[in-house]
Amino acid sequence: MTDSATNMRLKLPITCFIMEIILIILFGVLVQYDHETDAKAWHKHNHSDYENDFYYRYPSFQDVHVMIFVGFGFLMTFLQRYGFGSVGFNFLIAAMSLQWATLMQGFFHGMHEGKIHIGVESMINADFCTGSVLISFGAVLGKTSPVQLLIMAMFEVTLFAINEFILLTVLGAKDAGGSMTIHTFGAYFGLMVTRVLYRPNLNKSKHRNSSVYHSDLFAMIGTLYLWMFWPSFNSAITAHGDDQHRTAMNTYYSLAACTLSTYAMSSLTAHDGKLDMVHIQNAALAGGVAVGTAGEMMLTPFGSMIVGFLAGIISVLGFKYLSPILEEKLKIQDTCGVHNLHGMPGVLGAVVGAITASVATVNVYGNGMEDVFPDVASGEVEASYQGVRQAISLAVTLGFALVGGLVVGFILKLPVFGAPPDTLCFEDSIYWEVPEGDHGHENQSTAVRMEESEKLNS
Numbered sequence: 001m002t003d004s005a006t007n008m009r010l011k012l013p014i015t016c017f018i019m020e021i022i023l024i025i026l027f028g029v030l031v032q033y034d035h036e037t038d039a040k041a042w043h044k045h046n047h048s049d050y051e052n053d054f055y056y057r058y059p060s061f062q063d064v065h066v067m068i069f070v071g072f073g074f075l076m077t078f079l080q081r082y083g084f085g086s087v088g089f090n091f092l093i094a095a096m097s098l099q100w101a102t103l104m105q106g107f108f109h110g111m112h113e114g115k116i117h118i119g120v121e122s123m124i125n126a127d128f129c130t131g132s133v134l135i136s137f138g139a140v141l142g143k144t145s146p147v148q149l150l151i152m153a154m155f156e157v158t159l160f161a162i163n164e165f166i167l168l169t170v171l172g173a174k175d176a177g178g179s180m181t182i183h184t185f186g187a188y189f190g191l192m193v194t195r196v197l198y199r200p201n202l203n204k205s206k207h208r209n210s211s212v213y214h215s216d217l218f219a220m221i222g223t224l225y226l227w228m229f230w231p232s233f234n235s236a237i238t239a240h241g242d243d244q245h246r247t248a249m250n251t252y253y254s255l256a257a258c259t260l261s262t263y264a265m266s267s268l269t270a271h272d273g274k275l276d277m278v279h280i281q282n283a284a285l286a287g288g289v290a291v292g293t294a295g296e297m298m299l300t301p302f303g304s305m306i307v308g309f310l311a312g313i314i315s316v317l318g319f320k321y322l323s324p325i326l327e328e329k330l331k332i333q334d335t336c337g338v339h340n341l342h343g344m345p346g347v348l349g350a351v352v353g354a355i356t357a358s359v360a361t362v363n364v365y366g367n368g369m370e371d372v373f374p375d376v377a378s379g380e381v382e383a384s385y386q387g388v389r390q391a392i393s394l395a396v397t398l399g400f401a402l403v404g405g406l407v408v409g410f411i412l413k414l415p416v417f418g419a420p421p422d423t424l425c426f427e428d429s430i431y432w433e434v435p436e437g438d439h440g441h442e443n444q445s446t447a448v449r450m451e452e453s454e455k456l457n458s
Helices: 011-030 054-075 083-109 120-140 146-170 179-196 213-235 242-268 277-290 300-329 338-358 362-372 383-412 439-457
Strands: 031-033 115-118
Touching: 011 031, 011 083, 011 146, 031 083, 054 083, 054 120, 054 213, 083 115, 083 120, 083 146, 115 120, 120 146, 120 179, 120 338, 146 179, 146 383, 179 277, 179 338, 179 383, 213 242, 213 277, 242 277, 242 300, 242 362, 277 300, 277 338, 300 338, 338 383
Parallel strands: 031 115
Antiparallel strands: none
């Protein structure tokens, strides 16, 4: 038995069917293959099939796709009774978001003669947008219904595409690995949503808002997948050749340095010197976030290691000291600590990108300046002004994220979307059929039924 307020029997099917039917219609009207995907267009020209962009981009797409569906999904399985919700809802909102992102990004970047032309690169970009939504999902994890998550994703994808267009096209900023467009936007959008959805009595579910031994092991699966594939994530859409090679290498060394500083700070901040799995699962990834903007720039391996080293320190300190302050003083209940993994490292990455851009010279970049900073290479702007563009882009992103999250948060507060009550947050059995053999969940299911019975009696 499920309480009428949280019963998804009609709410979820109606939402999914309506969204998918609309998506199918829009794809039918607006979307077509690009010249590298269309049979007639591709064979018009005399070239080798192996020159098709598929063979250059698809390996990176596969890596990014694994990060989205396995990495993010399993990273959030640390909650002891919300494994189904973490992986399952991650799957649901990612599948919807990548379709909607294809349309939204296409409106701004891929329209030709009234049609959105798509290929392997648009698949990567759609996954990037989806990644931002999943970051926000981490902030509200366990406290929202699947319908709320789908509605949040729909609005966030739209705002993401607008913000991305302003940064990359209007302002001319560079952000290959998405420190600003993906991580900063997703984190602060999610933080604002969870602030609006603040639950003063969430302590009633406090006993579920924790991990057990095996749930932390599952979460480490997500961490390792993300850690391994992050060089592909940051380099997936950079220019072929030295740019892509350099981005992957900068990310590789930033992550390695970040991991060591994470272990060091985790032990240092514990009174008994023991390591905290929360820090290892999350802060060890901050180096990938922080090097995202400057990854394709001539940051040097040395510079990348410094960025990663600092990101690990900042992230651990955030988990240890800042998160409790945000919850107590600002009433921000950040379930996964996205502010520490994506928010602060994302801002750090944006600042590093602005500084690195402002000191770019032809002596360092040579003819490669045309790939990384085309406006500087053409003489349209000075390198110092490119740095200013980067800084302005950070401010714009924060504005879009905070205002957008505020508005969407109030929309999600509508009771029709079936949010769980304060006493049943972080609990799978309210939305999922849980196997009878799972005794821990059996006890929780009994608690759910008892609470519902009390409501009916009252």
